[in-house]
Amino acid sequence: MYGVLSKVCSQVYPTECPLKNVLIPAGILERLDAGEIVIGDGGFVFALEKRGYVKAGPWTPEAAAEHPEAVRQLHREFLRAGANVMQTFTFYASDDKLENRGNKLTFTGAQINEAACDLAREVANEGDALVAGGVSQTPSYLSCKSETDVKAIFKKQLDVFIKKNVDFLIAEYFEHVEEAVWAVEVLKETGKPVAASLCIGPEGDMHGVSPGECAVRLVKAGAQIVGINCHFDPMTCVKAVKMMKEGVEKAGLKAHYMVQPLAYHTPDCSCQGFIDLPEFPFGLEPRILTRWDMHHYAREAYNAGIRFIGGCCGFEPYHIRAVAEELATERGVLPAASEKHGSWGAGLEMHTKPWVRARARRDYWENLKPASGRPQCPSMSAPDGWGVTKGHADLMQQTEATSQDQLKKLFDRSKTH
Amino acid sequence: MYGVLSKVCSQVYPTECPLKNVLIPAGILERLDAGEIVIGDGGFVFALEKRGYVKAGPWTPEAAAEHPEAVRQLHREFLRAGANVMQTFTFYASDDKLENRGNKLTFTGAQINEAACDLAREVANEGDALVAGGVSQTPSYLSCKSETDVKAIFKKQLDVFIKKNVDFLIAEYFEHVEEAVWAVEVLKETGKPVAASLCIGPEGDMHGVSPGECAVRLVKAGAQIVGINCHFDPMTCVKAVKMMKEGVEKAGLKAHYMVQPLAYHTPDCSCQGFIDLPEFPFGLEPRILTRWDMHHYAREAYNAGIRFIGGCCGFEPYHIRAVAEELATERGVLPAASEKHGSWGAGLEMHTKPWVRARARRDYWENLKPASGRPQCPSMSAPDGWGVTKGHADLMQQTEATSQDQLKKLFDRSKTH
Amino acid sequence: MYGVLSKVCSQVYPTECPLKNVLIPAGILERLDAGEIVIGDGGFVFALEKRGYVKAGPWTPEAAAEHPEAVRQLHREFLRAGANVMQTFTFYASDDKLENRGNKLTFTGAQINEAACDLAREVANEGDALVAGGVSQTPSYLSCKSETDVKAIFKKQLDVFIKKNVDFLIAEYFEHVEEAVWAVEVLKETGKPVAASLCIGPEGDMHGVSPGECAVRLVKAGAQIVGINCHFDPMTCVKAVKMMKEGVEKAGLKAHYMVQPLAYHTPDCSCQGFIDLPEFPFGLEPRILTRWDMHHYAREAYNAGIRFIGGCCGFEPYHIRAVAEELATERGVLPAASEKHGSWGAGLEMHTKPWVRARARRDYWENLKPASGRPQCPSMSAPDGWGVTKGHADLMQQTEATSQDQLKKLFDRSKTH
């Protein structure tokens, strides 16, 4: 969505804009207010872990500074897939998280946040995309630090986002609405549009606050966009956002809605989400959604009135492309990467084998029940359920590495799979 | 494996070498003769399809010329993951395939092959890797063109490989050993080392020639390395290579062995491989191997006496990294990307949640039976079995696009899933 | 539980008792009031269908008159398995059901009900068991007949039960609490103890009345025992009975509780229960519970405070034996048939093969996750959901057979599996 409001580049980049008097992308709220669909990007930590640039466990985003070419390439792939939002790769880039449990990094938090902003802006400028600066839940909150301490952590990341002039802000991946409200309160002070996204399901946050009530609190704190990301599969997330919408409307409030779910099927999750599944994080492969699952998701999200539709952990560029293709009519545009994808399998018309050409049709793929190829594996797991949440001793963070003794106690406690 | 034979750069790049008198990587045969393990890379067409640069159906590699940054990045990720071989992204880059069934490309075959060589070389030079120029089966063969015609097609790609001075050659993805022998005969004329890899399983090639007999014919034709790639899962491919080895040894011949399987579980395949599975190519997600499956594969391949161990369709960089990590002791080196991966889940020691830290141990991941999250899906499929092979009218290729009438006949013939 | 109240035979069989002054079994309420566990029997229609004496579709019990030896044998097997209740095989033995949709029977309803009472009494007298006369939901109710009409139908069966002097009465398998209340009102007039059992799950009856509210209405109508039978698997039924208990206690009422679930796993049911599953009734085999599942069920039911614990469709005698074995300590007795069953697999100590002897232990069987042997089948189905209930034209009953035209309309409407 370009330039409907005739903003010019010089307003946004007053001192350094290389282009004069050209149309620039409309802002996030202008798009949503106009009823536009905004496609989000996918999760970076999981995608870059598979590519070799993020370490599972700490899940920190130092690659933005350390291996910028890899981060830039992933941004580009999501842009080509149709994403209108480039989230800065700043997940878990708060200083307390970067130094947690022996994670020895050679970059400061500020360096990582700055590099991430530059990469997101560089690629956003290559297409119709906005840059969103993101903050996420902190070890400090789980360790029962004060509101002042936690807010100071958000503020530090925010200083970089303002300096780099991101287009809007996202507070995402919060398990406790209380911390998310604190984050929104900090982000609001900038005057930028604020989105707030919890990683909860229909059962509500870790303190048992329902999705509807969570949404009300976030809107009251100043978030213009509220929703759900991560932790659950697309249909579960859409269901939880619906509950948020009902809560907001019942309270006589207004908001826009966003959803950025996992690309993993999680019918067997408890309230803690996929973290509790025994397959997390190194055995999730059989749960990965197909592109056809994504078509279904995009349609359901759209029908639920959600207009900011993206992805989180597990999403690869082709998943976002499928979302964009499903909504191509409504958006009036196909993503760039569809140059390499026949809609609903049409590219198979060019396959050398006749029985594969016979699959070049929508009803084939819509009705397929894909096999796992794993006859000795089940279709559902029993999630762990340690019942540990904010304030529990086991959640207290530490800068030194987890000791062998600490590990042994955990191993003994863990059930054997 | 560097420079044991004191070769110098100037011998390899006599006219244009930017470095004088430095050690260069040992060749493929020197490594294998010395008992070294050579790690291959993963398949490019599937990985780049997911990233938005390759079209499923034609599966042609024009991205080498069209989107070089994406191809370069994937090469780099495999290099970081431990690969010692950068295969030129020239799969299906023969002119007869590039123009098959209405695939309108803006690049010539020569342009694509040249660009692919340059990218492979550029990245290979960043680490301990060799460049392998690859040819694969042709539509011409399936359409019953003559030996002369088919060989001319290989020759055309080969001219580029020689000009670009690749380190060795691979004839791969052949369903009929007859065509593979023709390819080997052409490749042999260059004097470069030649590897030959069929996409067959234990049941043999599409004409019913057993793996053992196939291997004998390839060795007699001049291949120094023989093996299996694509079409079947790792354990099935290892089994087929074992049969090749038995055949070669029984015939009193000698060879090195390679294996580059799918990263998909395929216990339900017939002799045609995963092409026949109803999930091919857009519903294979639940079959993707975990990194722990890859450890198992790497060990089995090694124990079978295979020393060129890589991957094909479905392999992502972390899969190759798992192969390299499993064989780290034997190879004496961890891959670069292991900076971002704790062996056997050790990185989870840094996770914020205690029950996830409890998974930071080998026995947990070795024994996990990962759930599909798809309770309405089966664990095995019934493969298509059209029984169509070389010479059948349905396999005759055409330059014009498949017509609606041709498609309708195929749809009617196809069973509904 | 024999004779704690010193009742004598002559009180029960005033004119025909063959024994004088002997102790007779205590009544159902005396047992439950004393805190005893009462084991129910299993479902007869499914068990006898497999043996060749009941027709799936009409599911009528004419075998009581037609093949008494088969019905007697099944009673005996449940008695040997530990059952304390012999339910008369009078399910669907109301005249309106017997003549429904072209079911041509050569016996009258009265003949069937009388024969069933005689068989139940004959076998009950062979052990520690009571005879329960049972009525169930009527086609008349589904066809919107009046309360007077429906009650007249129950009355007709009841006349036989009184004549045959059953020990207590059960109104079971009701989908609508309204009809069950009518049944209880009729049964209460006899002065016999009355149990009322609905075939509903946690979502409530077909009119949306919650289990708790259903139970309250039944108790107020005069039922001393309330509970759930059929339609759902054991754990779901136990859950629904818990909700009943909570409802009754919240209302300040008192009752005993019963549960007689399916012996089929039904995690994928909607509110209509297993009738909606595509496998009903001829493809349910993979869902059959093992004896170990039954141990788990018996313990859960007991822990929930349920004391009348039996089974319904799918239960075979060994399932009831497993219930009785699990509660052997609490009941102070092992069932007769345990002469042929080592507890927790102990009989395998006598197996000829050592690896089978190695399975003669509780932890082996408790932890087993039994495979289906059906890799091309899913683990869950999508239930039919026609949304048709009382009053809908499709539920109107007719005495003539379903016509070909009626069938065709149904086939067209049905989804294809």
Added chain:
Amino acid sequence: MYGVLSKVCSQVYPTECPLKNVLIPAGILERLDAGEIVIGDGGFVFALEKRGYVKAGPWTPEAAAEHPEAVRQLHREFLRAGANVMQTFTFYASDDKLENRGNKLTFTGAQINEAACDLAREVANEGDALVAGGVSQTPSYLSCKSETDVKAIFKKQLDVFIKKNVDFLIAEYFEHVEEAVWAVEVLKETGKPVAASLCIGPEGDMHGVSPGECAVRLVKAGAQIVGINCHFDPMTCVKAVKMMKEGVEKAGLKAHYMVQPLAYHTPDCSCQGFIDLPEFPFGLEPRILTRWDMHHYAREAYNAGIRFIGGCCGFEPYHIRAVAEELATERGVLPAASEKHGSWGAGLEMHTKPWVRARARRDYWENLKPASGRPQCPSMSAPDGWGVTKGHADLMQQTEATSQDQLKKLFDRSKTH
């Protein structure tokens, strides 16, 4: 098939025949020579274990003497289901097995064998059925007793069969063809027709003798009917019988063929059959075949040229009825129990619910993929593979019970599931 050869009753029962000059059933060979289909019965030990009369572990048939009404009833159910053969319930009724490992019985082998013959004859006379006296493999053979010793054991059972004048003899459930040959040699001496049935699969007997070679040895020893029973699912057994047929025909011999498989799906068995599956014997429920699976089996067996088609462990009367219904046209008769079964689900036309009436059609049931209702269970298991066979110390039998010390060693050796 009655009386085509005009035999009269007085020839068979010379002294005690209650009927004079009436037609009697034709013998087994006359039927098979005439091309008739002979339907066998199902396995008694598993069916009676579920009913409470046989102990899993020893699996001995004392119920014939102890609970004759239960055995008689099961015979009747199989007769009604269409069985033409009543096998005497004498499986494992050899004296060495009856006293094995502490199995304390109050009946002698002779008493059990006699009672079993009487029951089979009584029910056979109620319909068109023959009585077959059966012997099976002995602990003595597994314990390496001599040919003389083993033959003496068979001879002892045989004396009863001759005294009771059974119609023909079956040597069944042999894992080693050597022992089966010994059995046939003993049975042949009686002059009665002899059938020989091994419990092996396509991989051959426990000594590695192929099915084809096994069949040749049995035919040469004098068996007129050869085949397979138990241990594998129907399709696997049919495949193995086909191999037997090919072997016999290749050797220029002639025979009739029989098959009596499990009613359990066993795609994951090794050569030892279902004994090796972790679910044996108390967790096999999810593997039970549906009646529709049985239709498929009956057709395949018929198409393979097998004419004696029955069942073994897991078969319930309705399974045999399905076999008889599938072959009703070829046999010219429906079984008696089909009075209670509409072909291909036709009885559902009378169901009260319209969506169940919509299932009253063949294509519905033929295409159903029944769900297990067990999302946490796999579809295949890893069989035990202890590699223990005849002669191994662990197979030596003993009359005293397995000791706690012996058990402990086995438990330690067993893998944990």
